[in-house]
Amino acid sequence: MDSRHTFTGRKIDPQKVSANMTVPDLIRFYGSTGYNARRLAEAAEILQDMIDTNSTVCLTLAGAMTPIGLGRTISEMIEKGFIDWIVATGANVYHDLHFAYDLPVRQGHFDVDDDILYAKQIVRIYDVYIKEMGTLQAQDLIVQKEIRRAKDMPPNASTADIAYALGKAAKENAKHPEKSFLVKAYEHKVPVYMPAISDSSIGLNMLPLLFEGKGVFPNVILDVAESAAILWKSDRSGGLELGGGVPKNFFQQTGPALYQILKIKEGGQDYLIQLTDARPDTGGLSGATLQEGKSWGKIKTSHRGNVIVYGDSSVYFPLLCSYAMSVCSPRKHKQLYEKKDAWVEEMKRTYFKNKK
Numbered sequence: 001m002d003s004r005h006t007f008t009g010r011k012i013d014p015q016k017v018s019a020n021m022t023v024p025d026l027i028r029f030y031g032s033t034g035y036n037a038r039r040l041a042e043a044a045e046i047l048q049d050m051i052d053t054n055s056t057v058c059l060t061l062a063g064a065m066t067p068i069g070l071g072r073t074i075s076e077m078i079e080k081g082f083i084d085w086i087v088a089t090g091a092n093v094y095h096d097l098h099f100a101y102d103l104p105v106r107q108g109h110f111d112v113d114d115d116i117l118y119a120k121q122i123v124r125i126y127d128v129y130i131k132e133m134g135t136l137q138a139q140d141l142i143v144q145k146e147i148r149r150a151k152d153m154p155p156n157a158s159t160a161d162i163a164y165a166l167g168k169a170a171k172e173n174a175k176h177p178e179k180s181f182l183v184k185a186y187e188h189k190v191p192v193y194m195p196a197i198s199d200s201s202i203g204l205n206m207l208p209l210l211f212e213g214k215g216v217f218p219n220v221i222l223d224v225a226e227s228a229a230i231l232w233k234s235d236r237s238g239g240l241e242l243g244g245g246v247p248k249n250f251f252q253q254t255g256p257a258l259y260q261i262l263k264i265k266e267g268g269q270d271y272l273i274q275l276t277d278a279r280p281d282t283g284g285l286s287g288a289t290l291q292e293g294k295s296w297g298k299i300k301t302s303h304r305g306n307v308i309v310y311g312d313s314s315v316y317f318p319l320l321c322s323y324a325m326s327v328c329s330p331r332k333h334k335q336l337y338e339k340k341d342a343w344v345e346e347m348k349r350t351y352f353k354n355k356k
Contacts, residue, residue, distance in 0.1 A: 022326065024323055027040070040319065046273055050236075054236070054331065055235075055238050055271065057237075057238055057239065057240065058083075058085050058237075059087075059239070060086070060088070060240070060243075060248050062242060062245035063089075063245075064091060064128070065314070067105060068314060069099070070314065070317065073317065074184070075178075078188055081332060081333050082324055084333075086181075086190060086192045087193045087194075088192060088193070089246065090196065093166070093194055094200060097142070097174075098135055100182075103135040106130075107128065110126050121133055123135075144208060147162065147205070147215045150165035150216065155216060156219055158219060158220075158223045159197050159223050160337065160340070162197070163185070163191070163192035163194060164185075167182040168186050170182060170186075188335065189337035195224075195247070227250065228257040228262070229340060229346075230340065230343070231258060231269070232343070236270045236271075237270055238270050241272065241273065241274040242317055243276055243286065243313055244286025252296075252299075253298070255267065255269060256296055260297060264347070266297065268294075269298065269299050270299075271306065273320075274307075275316045276308060276310065290302075
């Protein structure tokens, strides 16, 4: 911290932009400048360190990332072994499946009359158009059918079990399974949590199942246990957060779950990267600084290993992914999905042992 208050920083020496720069070249260029360009370069360095030290890496997804086609970017990071678990809004899971099942999603326009779109049964996410009947209601029938007939789902299921079943079904039945990050997560046993599942079309599609008395309904407190167990069993751990919201806090609360509630491990995450446009001064979690999380026990230290890049995730996330795939060697998949249940039971025994 003392060096921050001295005139000993790297000399700013104007660099040239050249034709055909690689992404690592561009990141190095950003690192020689300032503002959010330099923060993005810091984020790239932290992500590289997370991967190279074999840390357990979580990706959190808020905002509508999959409707604009970023699911395959996530898939590539999973394939390389760079993402070990995911916390997403239910909406990102739901819209990801459109591409696997070849349901139409189109580029639209942001400056429109939404009364006209509604009359034409076109649903809008800023400048993305989705068909009400041809996409949403077709997807609804698929989700309901696959949850009804999922045979391997445990009776006490987490939302990761729901996501796993949907990924398995898409792998087996969808026209283009390669276009879904949920399928890739299923293939490599990457758990995908949807802690606010009721606030999404995945949750809405469980309403008919509730009335019919069919299907398995998720235990979201089991999500808390499983995510805490992942941190508990990780020697080093960190996250790449796209936006804020519930996914950000759900991931970061793993530290307080172990320290404040179960009292079995202190420390929190080793690394945190957040890409956000939210302000910190309004008191919202989405804009809360990562350093503030130290006071809650969410991170190991507020002094290093964390950075916020202010701006649009749809711009920054692909750059970070391309950088990581350029400079990091693929890792062995941790396959946390098949380990989570045993870890929760082990954590439970440790909790009761410590209470004596």
